[in-house]
Amino acid sequence: MISRQKISQILSGYDQHKLTVATVSSHSALQIFHGARQEGLRSLNICTGDRRATYEAFPLSKADKFFIVEEFRDILKPEVQAKLIEENAIVVPHGSFVEHIGAEEILDRFVVPMFGNRESLAWETDRNRQRLWLESAGLKMPREYKDPSEINQKVFAKLPGAKGGRGFFTADTEQEFQRKLTDRVKRGIVKEEDARNITIQEYVAGVRYYPHYFASPMQRFGLPVGNGSLELLSMDKRIEPVDECYRGLPEISEEFFDYTVTGNQPVVIRESLLTEVLRMGARTTGRSRELFSPGLIGPFSLETMYHPNRGFTVFEISARIVAGTNLYPMGSPYSAYTYGKPMSTGRRIARELRRGLEEGTLDKIVF
Ligand code: AMP
Ligand code: AMP
Numbered sequence: 001m002i003s004r005q006k007i008s009q010i011l012s013g014y015d016q017h018k019l020t021v022a023t024v025s026s027h028s029a030l031q032i033f034h035g036a037r038q039e040g041l042r043s044l045n046i047c048t049g050d051r052r053a054t055y056e057a058f059p060l061s062k063a064d065k066f067f068i069v070e071e072f073r074d075i076l077k078p079e080v081q082a083k084l085i086e087e088n089a090i091v092v093p094h095g096s097f098v099e100h101i102g103a104e105e106i107l108d109r110f111v112v113p114m115f116g117n118r119e120s121l122a123w124e125t126d127r128n129r130q131r132l133w134l135e136s137a138g139l140k141m142p143r144e145y146k147d148p149s150e151i152n153q154k155v156f157a158k159l160p161g162a163k164g165g166r167g168f169f170t171a172d173t174e175q176e177f178q179r180k181l182t183d184r185v186k187r188g189i190v191k192e193e194d195a196r197n198i199t200i201q202e203y204v205a206g207v208r209y210y211p212h213y214f215a216s217p218m219q220r221f222g223l224p225v226g227n228g229s230l231e232l233l234s235m236d237k238r239i240e241p242v243d244e245c246y247r248g249l250p251e252i253s254e255e256f257f258d259y260t261v262t263g264n265q266p267v268v269i270r271e272s273l274l275t276e277v278l279r280m281g282a283r284t285t286g287r288s289r290e291l292f293s294p295g296l297i298g299p300f301s302l303e304t305m306y307h308p309n310r311g312f313t314v315f316e317i318s319a320r321i322v323a324g325t326n327l328y329p330m331g332s333p334y335s336a337y338t339y340g341k342p343m344s345t346g347r348r349i350a351r352e353l354r355r356g357l358e359e360g361t362l363d364k365i366v367f
Pocket of ligand 1: 027094095096099163164165261262263264318321322323324
């Protein structure tokens with residue numbers, strides 16, 4: 001892994017007056033550029049040629065500069081990294097950035113300073129580490145089956161990485177699991193390599209809530225955690241084809257049993273459940289500091305399922321900005337109680353960077 005020292009050294013060569021928020025053109029990029037603009041920071045879109053028009057179509061979140069690449073992975077090329085450093089870029093990692101480039105490659109080969117603790121990306125992409133982290137923080141996770149032969153109830157099969165639900169499926173028996181997996185590999189929905197690393201979880205019933213948190217190591221704002229604090233910025237729920245399966249059909253078609261995220265809906269949670277939502281976020285932040293110091297910095301989200309009889313089950317963590325935050329460029333029903341102005345997660349990132357700049361503490365939030 002690239003050492004913190006190395007990044008610090010690169011950061012110290014930056015022209016701080018020209019600090020530039022950069023990310024690749026997908027996922028939550030519009031929000032990230034919009035937020036940078038709102039906070040008066042420059043922005044740079046690392047964009048594929050076919051997407052340039054899309055990212056120019058929204059004037060208030062159009063980045064100041066475009067850097068055109070053939071594919072996202074090109075950002076690992078030494079000449080591209082050198083160019084980003086020349087632009088004084090701080091890269092904001094998002095779901096597509098991690099999925100297309102890979103956490104290991106980022107940790108080992110990407111020397112451009114990034115917002116947040118890059119180690120958290122390694123903890124989110126490795127399901128075993130994720131489980132160790134969340135369970136040792138006292139959060140309840142779905143039971144995991146090591147081998148399909150152990151299946152004795154309805155299970156949920158998930159592929160490695162941030163696939164946005166693509167290819168996931170349910171099964172009641174080992175036979176059904178094997179049949180569905182083989183079928184998906186044959187149809188090219190699931191890669192053979194991913195099939196070998198599939199995770200089998202207990203199927204959890206309930207209502208999904210995805211709270212969007214922001215952990216600040218410096219600011220005393222929101223809920224105190226150690227020397228820093230935790231804010232609840234917003235909350236969403238994903239929309240997947242399976243959510244539409246009762247569209248008046250006499251029989252539910254197989255095609256609807258698809259968990260690929262296609263969009264997001266705003267939600268607020270019953271107010272009495274907020275205590276637990278904040279507690280889970282605080283415990284996750286606190287534990288991260290013990291496991292990979294200085295732990296989570298910036299945005300993260302817990303993917304939860306709530307059932308009145310079983311409480312919250314957490315089935316995943318995104319240790320970076322999640323796309324559900326795209327619902328709230330003008331703030332949310334929660335950020336309104338913290339900020340007197342519209343505050344998206346993208347803007348909150350830029351604000352933390354700006355504060356780091358002003359106070360000379362950038363190296364506490366950029367890794
Ligand atoms: P997430 O865990 O939400 O950050 O998403 C992980 C993966 O799913 C990423 O690779 C994204 O490409 C995709 N994804 C999730 N939600 C969305 C969304 N609302 N819009 C676009 N892509 C998404
Ligand atoms: P994820 O990419 O982890 O957000 O998962 C995509 C979708 O799969 C979620 O929004 C849920 O609908 C579903 N899901 C994930 N894990 C489970 C589980 N253990 N039980 C039931 N549904 C799940």
